[in-house]
Amino acid sequence: MERSVDLNGAKIFIRVVQLESFTRAAAELGLPNSTVSDRISDLEKALGVRLLVRTTRKLRLTDAGSIFFKKAELAVAALTSAGEEASSFQRHPSGTLRITAPVDFDYTSICEAVIEYANKFPDVKVEMLLTDRLVDLIGEGFDIAIRASPLKDAGFTTKRLGEAGLILVASPRYLKQSSAISQPGELAIHQCLVVSPEQDANSLATWNLVSADGEIAKITPRARISSNSVGAIKHLALIGEGIALMPPTLVHGDISRKRLIRVLPEWSTAPWPSYLVYASQRNLSPKVKEMIPLLEPRIRNIIW
Incomplete structure (x- = not known):
């Protein structure tokens, strides 16, 4: 039977063991002593084992507590590192930026934006796909698209750039x-x-x-x-x-x-519109946010 482990409870338990004190752990975490004690009790109940034996002077890990501490400490450290790395994506442009546009689009304007972007953010890899196929932006992992029709999806921002005929x-x-x-x-x-x-x-x-x-x-x-x-x-x-x-x-x-x-x-010929499509402002990553002001004016400039 799988047991659900409260991550916050596990983090509190790890800090108590590391500091060898409920009081010091509570002070560092900014929690009342009673809250720290209750969270560890809840963790023990969830796991169905005793993790700590507390005396008036010191704490002692049980055998089960020792095993849990060693593995939980590594797991929490890895999770914390992963969270920090993921958060960095929201602070600095990084990773891969994928852009798609129709085949008959003037790719030189896109290339100009990409070159300026690449010089400014050398850690970001930029991929361009020119195709007349209707690309699945989410399924195929594209960040920005230039399209002849708007994308009716609440998760995306669609900007009308202008219209032009042949x-x-x-x-x-x-x-x-x-x-x-x-x-x-x-x-x-x-x-x-x-x-x-x-x-x-x-x-x-x-x-x-x-x-x-x-x-x-x-x-x-x-x-x-x-x-x-x-x-x-x-x-x-x-x-x-x-x-x-x-x-x-x-x-x-x-x-x-x-x-x-x-x-x-x-x-x-009768004009048709062009749109710039990208993730909604709520989900906008720095790598996309930094590209939009470089790409948008260049595209507007070539649509008559």
Whole structure:
């Protein structure tokens, strides 16, 4: 039959034995003598054995008390050490920080935040997973996620970072050698680079564009090259192979460096939001708390 041991009672018992005095142990622990005596009596009752024999001048451990003391002292010391180590996680960033984001996200902004973070907190290992799979944040041990939809879970904080639709881009080289584009209908005569789903690669793509004034245009682009890889289509656009419809979060840096130019800047697809998801403030660890202010402004900066 298993017997439940009161941890506090065991800690009081250990200190009494170490100090060889109920009175000194009570004074050190800030407890009345009667409380110390009662807790040890309760411990003996729970264990079903006598642990101490007390005389007017000294204490003596029984055989059972001696065995219990030796093992309990080691166990309590280990538990105390474990508690102190666990508490340090709430004081200083440590351990492993895991971040996940969609494949078509501009990972350079995440990398900038990670580099600054790693220089500041070298004891933390940072892992990044870029995937379009819906990651189980709890089951797979992720601390921070960038998502296109909020996470409806009371244990998480969800911050809306902004919203953006896909935008048309092309390289300066392509635009220099091609006819000018002033309206969506003219895309039909241009070489277009199309992202196609792997399971339906042969279907005709449709670009549903919306102007800043709310005008709608449905375009079936002439797909010179198509691929299920957003990264591959971006690369083809960079080397001048045509016009691509891209997430602004993926091409923000290239536009800033003028490696890509926005085509029909008044047009995009309908916007969708982006969210930053992490543990609720109540459960927020230092390693996550220190990353949020580095990551959040960088992400907001690339969402138009």
